[in-house]
Amino acid sequence: xxxxxxxxxxxxxxxxxxxxxxxxxxxxxxxxxxxxxxxxxxxxxxxxxxxxxxxxxxxxxxxxxxxxxxxxxxxxxxxxxxxxxxxxxxxxxxxxxxxxxxxxxxxxxxxxxxxxxxxxxxxxxxxxxxxxxxxxxxxxxxxxxxxxxxxxxxxxxxxxxxxxxxx
Amino acid sequence: xxxxxxxxxxxxxxxxxxxxxxxxxxxxxx
Numbered sequence: 001x002x003x004x005x006x007x008x009x010x011x012x013x014x015x016x017x018x019x020x021x022x023x024x025x026x027x028x029x030x031x032x033x034x035x036x037x038x039x040x041x042x043x044x045x046x047x048x049x050x051x052x053x054x055x056x057x058x059x060x061x062x063x064x065x066x067x068x069x070x071x072x073x074x075x076x077x078x079x080x081x082x083x084x085x086x087x088x089x090x091x092x093x094x095x096x097x098x099x100x101x102x103x104x105x106x107x108x109x110x111x112x113x114x115x116x117x118x119x120x121x122x123x124x125x126x127x128x129x130x131x132x133x134x135x136x137x138x139x140x141x142x143x144x145x146x147x148x149x150x151x152x153x154x155x156x157x158x159x160x161x162x163x164x165x166x167x
Numbered sequence: 168x169x170x171x172x173x174x175x176x177x178x179x180x181x182x183x184x185x186x187x188x189x190x191x192x193x194x195x196x197x
Contacts, residue, residue, distance in 0.1 A: 035175075095194075098193045099193050149172060151179070152179075152181045155183055159190070
């Protein structure tokens with residue numbers, strides 16, 4: 001029935017999937033489109049990406065990541081498996097909690113990467129905070145590796161998130 | 168390129184390999 005307990009669980013699953021698309025959509029945009037395209041763009045046109053598109057994409061990327069974590073934790077709590085999943089189902093013998101738990105931990109690590117590694121380093125690369133040329137170069141490399149790590153983790157993370165009905 | 172993650176193709180391949188490792192782990196963790 002509308003607005004009953006199971007409806008609210010569904011409601012947060014809906015918000016969780018939408019914010020997840022916002023987050024992972026931008027992650028894949030960066031890794032599959034923007035980063036590989038940068039060397040092909042003439043230098044005088046690069047500011048269109050670095051000054052306009054990348055900051056806007058990073059905004060929706062990082063807030064999408066936070067919204068995904070918050071709605072995901074609420075969803076797991078309402079579904080009654082928050083603690084069991086965070087314990088990877090160890091002790092309760094339920095594969096479902098192990099699978100969703102792996103997904104949750106990967107999602108949490110990825111969101112940590114977004115806010116505490118990718119975003120601070122991208123601010124240096126894009127000139128939003130002061131940095132020397134050497135610091136910018138290093139920040140670019142760290143941000144790239146963290147972003148690539150998240151792209152790698154997104155593949156098993158989405159398997160874990162969507163396979164629980166199978167277990 | 169020293170780190171395999173610097174190549175997008177290797178990143179995606181590692182993601183699929185990691186998925187297989189995780190599926191095995193889910194089966195054996197209990």
